[in-house]
Amino acid sequence: MYRYILRRSLSGILLILAVSLATFFLMFAGGDPATRMAGESGSMADVIRIRQAYGFDRPIIVQYLSWLGGFVTGDLGRSLYFDMPVSAILVERMLTTMRLGAWAILLAIAIGVPLGVAAGCRPNTKVDRFALLFAVVGQAMPTFWFALLLVIAFSVTYPILPSSGLDSWKHYIMPMVVLSYFAAPAIMRLTRSGMISVLDTDYIRTARAMGIVPHKILLKYALRNALIPVVSLAAAQFGYMLAGSVVVESVFAIHGAGRLAWESILRSDLPVIQALVLCFSLFYIVLTFLADVVNAWLDPRMRIA
Amino acid sequence: MSAAPVMPTAGAKSMVTLILPRWRQHTGFMLGFCVLAVFALMAILAPMLAPYDPYAQDLMARMRPPVWMDGGNWQHPFGTDQVGRDYLSRIFYGARVSLFVGLSVTIISCLIGTALGVTAGYFGGRVDTVISFLITARLAIPVVLVALAVVALVGSSLQIVIAVLGLLLWDRFAIVMRATTQQIRSADFIVAAKVQGASNFQIVMQEILPNVVNNLLVVATLEIAQAIVLEAALSFLGIGVPAPTPSWGLMIAEGRADVFFDPWLITIPGTFLFVLVLATNMTGDGLRDITAPEGRNR
Numbered sequence: 001m002y003r004y005i006l007r008r009s010l011s012g013i014l015l016i017l018a019v020s021l022a023t024f025f026l027m028f029a030g031g032d033p034a035t036r037m038a039g040e041s042g043s044m045a046d047v048i049r050i051r052q053a054y055g056f057d058r059p060i061i062v063q064y065l066s067w068l069g070g071f072v073t074g075d076l077g078r079s080l081y082f083d084m085p086v087s088a089i090l091v092e093r094m095l096t097t098m099r100l101g102a103w104a105i106l107l108a109i110a111i112g113v114p115l116g117v118a119a120g121c122r123p124n125t126k127v128d129r130f131a132l133l134f135a136v137v138g139q140a141m142p143t144f145w146f147a148l149l150l151v152i153a154f155s156v157t158y159p160i161l162p163s164s165g166l167d168s169w170k171h172y173i174m175p176m177v178v179l180s181y182f183a184a185p186a187i188m189r190l191t192r193s194g195m196i197s198v199l200d201t202d203y204i205r206t207a208r209a210m211g212i213v214p215h216k217i218l219l220k221y222a223l224r225n226a227l228i229p230v231v232s233l234a235a236a237q238f239g240y241m242l243a244g245s246v247v248v249e250s251v252f253a254i255h256g257a258g259r260l261a262w263e264s265i266l267r268s269d270l271p272v273i274q275a276l277v278l279c280f281s282l283f284y285i286v287l288t289f290l291a292d293v294v295n296a297w298l299d300p301r302m303r304i305a
Numbered sequence: 306m307s308a309a310p311v312m313p314t315a316g317a318k319s320m321v322t323l324i325l326p327r328w329r330q331h332t333g334f335m336l337g338f339c340v341l342a343v344f345a346l347m348a349i350l351a352p353m354l355a356p357y358d359p360y361a362q363d364l365m366a367r368m369r370p371p372v373w374m375d376g377g378n379w380q381h382p383f384g385t386d387q388v389g390r391d392y393l394s395r396i397f398y399g400a401r402v403s404l405f406v407g408l409s410v411t412i413i414s415c416l417i418g419t420a421l422g423v424t425a426g427y428f429g430g431r432v433d434t435v436i437s438f439l440i441t442a443r444l445a446i447p448v449v450l451v452a453l454a455v456v457a458l459v460g461s462s463l464q465i466v467i468a469v470l471g472l473l474l475w476d477r478f479a480i481v482m483r484a485t486t487q488q489i490r491s492a493d494f495i496v497a498a499k500v501q502g503a504s505n506f507q508i509v510m511q512e513i514l515p516n517v518v519n520n521l522l523v524v525a526t527l528e529i530a531q532a533i534v535l536e537a538a539l540s541f542l543g544i545g546v547p548a549p550t551p552s553w554g555l556m557i558a559e560g561r562a563d564v565f566f567d568p569w570l571i572t573i574p575g576t577f578l579f580v581l582v583l584a585t586n587m588t589g590d591g592l593r594d595i596t597a598p599e600g601r602n603r
Binding site: 011014015018019022023026136137139140141142143144145148149152153156188236238240242243244246247250261262265266268273276280281284285288 | 328438441442445446447448449450451453454455457458530533534537538541542543544554561564565568569572575578579582583586587590
């Protein structure tokens with residue numbers, strides 16, 4: 001088990017290095033950053049001064065290493081727009097996004113897993129059809145449109161929920177529902193297919209033949225095995241959801257990391273964008289790592305892979 | 306799985322007669338496919354169907370409501386937008402943008418993903434390790450954010466949006482192609498081809514690709530849907546297809562300011578977007594059920 005964790009974390013670190021390299025070169029996607037920062041009215045002298053001030057005149061590998069070194073020690077660079085350390089802006093925004101995301105993924109699991117179990121136990125019945133419809137509709141619904149539809153329904157037609165901000169529990173309802181409806185269909189589908197294949201196995205048949213009460217078979221033997229792949233999926237979905245918060249936060253005017261990303265992109269505030277992309281990737285990598293460890297703990301066979 | 310008997314390739318004719326009834330029986334597939342066909346026709350025939358020029362502004366006829374609301378008339382069945390452009394015409398041309406983006410992005414990502422996936426699955430070993438690492442790294446990168454950032458930095462245009470999404474969305478192709486290639490790489494007919502002295506390239510092109518094309522089609526269909534949604538989301542955030550192009554995402558963004566008074570500006574393009582994505586997904590799911598009956602109900 002410890003060897004597995006060690007090996008898995010080594011590959012995680014390699015992954016972080018690879019992603020950080022990609023994120024770093026994002027900065028150069030729009031051409032020379034110094035020229036961009038100097039703006040249209042900037043003279044050549046301005047460009048040269050900016051190049052020296054931000055160290056763009058150093059070899060690219062040195063720039064990358066100093067950026068990465070800064071990241072490791074918590075120095076994420078300086079925001080061009082706020083003229084403040086990026087870390088000072090980022091932490092609070094990130095916490096907002098994660099709080100919302102955590103509630104949303106919990107809701108998604110609370111809906112997706114029971115629905116998937118109900119559908120998987122009785123394939124091709126009404127419950128199953130309903131669950132599939134729920135999933136198919138959810139997977140086709142663009143998040144920003146669903147968010148706006150909710151606003152139209154619950155803030156305009158029946159004004160019972162606030163349409164922007166994150167001040168009270170009421171503000172959480174709509175963004176939470178939108179984010180969880182984005183994640184729930186996949187969780188539901190995987191739980192369902194897991195249940196169907198587990199219920200078909202010999203050991204469940206044996207358990208049935210031994211006369212164990214059905215709900216005990218379901219919860220103790222079937223669900224536990226069916227849920228193993230769901231752990232990884234839920235972790236990955238949580239990562240996607242955080243990264244997808246750009247859209248939802250812009251609709252509901254929530255001052256989280258997603259909105260910060262969008263605003264920074266509009267103002268070409270590169271240090272903030274880089275820090276955000278790397279943070280979101282980091283979350284995804286850590287989450288999938290944790291899911292793998294949990295799975296290895298649940299199912300020893302996984303430790304070999 | 307590796308010893309699974311692979312059927313000798315039957316003639317194309319008998320394959321069709323074998324599968325055709327299954328297509329007809331699959332309601333979800335037929336429904337999705339027909340709706341998709343309607344949207345495709347809409348996109349192709351947009352210049353003939355659209356009653357007005359989608360770019361023509363008419364400041365005397367701004368914000369006319371659609372025909373089913375008070376004050377609407379058949380002159381503008383879906384009403385007009387903030388600068389008096391006919392909404393129905395913009396919806397028709399919007400289908401063009403969505404489908405064009407969906408198809409082109411999928412072609413790019415299919416080429417990248419299939420090349421990587423088949424290479425990894427066929428050669429295995431170190432090649433596989435490197436490519437698998439690439440896939441995992443790609444999965445860790447937040448697509449929406451990176452696409453937004455790159456499009457904003459490079460400058461937004463339809464071509465840039467397509468290129469950026471195409472370069473980002475190859476992961477599912479690579480994953481599925483790697484797995485399916487692994488399954489058949491040690492099958493008898495591959496070994497036979499090797500014994501006959503076929504080169505690796507010949508084996509991949511003539512033996513492997515024809516056998517994985519079903520899965521490729523399924524992934525491609527689902528990927529079209531994803532590309533369409535992402536383009537709409539980017540355009541909605543103002544960093545996708547630039548105005549005044551009639552993109553459904555952009556139309557929703559433009560209608561957002563009037564959400565409190567004229568929600569139909571949002572609901573109409575949104576409904577078209579939703580139905581198109583729904584139909585595409587249903588076609589993809591149906592294709593999977595039809596071509597891989599053993600995966601049904603899964």
